[in-house]
Amino acid sequence: MKLEIIGLDQHYGSAQTLRGVDLVAESGECVALLGRNGAGKTTILKCLVGLLPPSAGEIRIDGETITDWPNYRRSRAGIGYVPQGREIFRELSVRDNVLAAARAHGHDRDGSIEEMVSLFPVLGEMWKRTGGQLSGGQQQQLALARALVTRPRLLVLDEPTEGIQPSIVKVIEQVILSLKRQITVLLVEQYVDFALGVADAAITVERGRTGIKTARADFDKSQLSRAVSI
Numbered sequence: 001m002k003l004e005i006i007g008l009d010q011h012y013g014s015a016q017t018l019r020g021v022d023l024v025a026e027s028g029e030c031v032a033l034l035g036r037n038g039a040g041k042t043t044i045l046k047c048l049v050g051l052l053p054p055s056a057g058e059i060r061i062d063g064e065t066i067t068d069w070p071n072y073r074r075s076r077a078g079i080g081y082v083p084q085g086r087e088i089f090r091e092l093s094v095r096d097n098v099l100a101a102a103r104a105h106g107h108d109r110d111g112s113i114e115e116m117v118s119l120f121p122v123l124g125e126m127w128k129r130t131g132g133q134l135s136g137g138q139q140q141q142l143a144l145a146r147a148l149v150t151r152p153r154l155l156v157l158d159e160p161t162e163g164i165q166p167s168i169v170k171v172i173e174q175v176i177l178s179l180k181r182q183i184t185v186l187l188v189e190q191y192v193d194f195a196l197g198v199a200d201a202a203i204t205v206e207r208g209r210t211g212i213k214t215a216r217a218d219f220d221k222s223q224l225s226r227a228v229s230i
């Protein structure tokens, strides 16, 4: 799925958070959004998935304008979202968490669930535990599995490595690398090494504005690290 965000503005009351945000992710590309805390990265993602209304600008997927579409319609169209803070059902079992997401998109009987267990073996081991009993890293894997089981064509990830131990960061890295080219990935990250390891391109965000898109071949780690440093 190709994603285009054109001239996006957003306000929280009288405070302007996004100022003419421009962003293109080609189909099958993994694009990292890098910026300091409060730069507006999460706000861009929330506007994209339909959780916040932009005050100006346009969002297109595969050339179709979706700016006014409700959240559920974007999800049906293939936009999968893993918010910051791993929103899972803490009181439901791992099985029911995955099943609920799969069922909502008609993917509960087509092998999608089995595929998730092979991507994230620990979820199979924890199948009957509740979401709340999992460690932070396991919850992040469950949140990713819940998004992926819907078979998105655009996966939107908000800081998937935040507070996660290195061995699980590796698992998440491998999963993103294995998905690349099949689906488009938009990734918000503070962990620059991780972002640059998986992304095909990076876009900086500063005070609600996006910078120029840098292709992988031109990544300058020290420059991009400055974009996220406090």
Ligand SMILES: Nc1ncnc2c1ncn2[C@@H]1O[C@H](COP(=O)(O)OP(=O)(O)OP(=O)(O)O)[C@@H](O)[C@H]1O
Residues within 6 Å of the ligand: 012, 015, 017, 035, 036, 037, 038, 039, 040, 041, 042, 043, 044
């Ligand atoms: N619900 C809200 N009401 C008012 N202002 C908000 C709200 N949520 C975020 N903001 C403000 O909008 C700006 C952008 O926040 P956003 O969460 O998009 O930043 P971010 O780049 O994702 O940072 P972080 O890495 O800390 O999540 C910040 O100045 C923030 O204080």
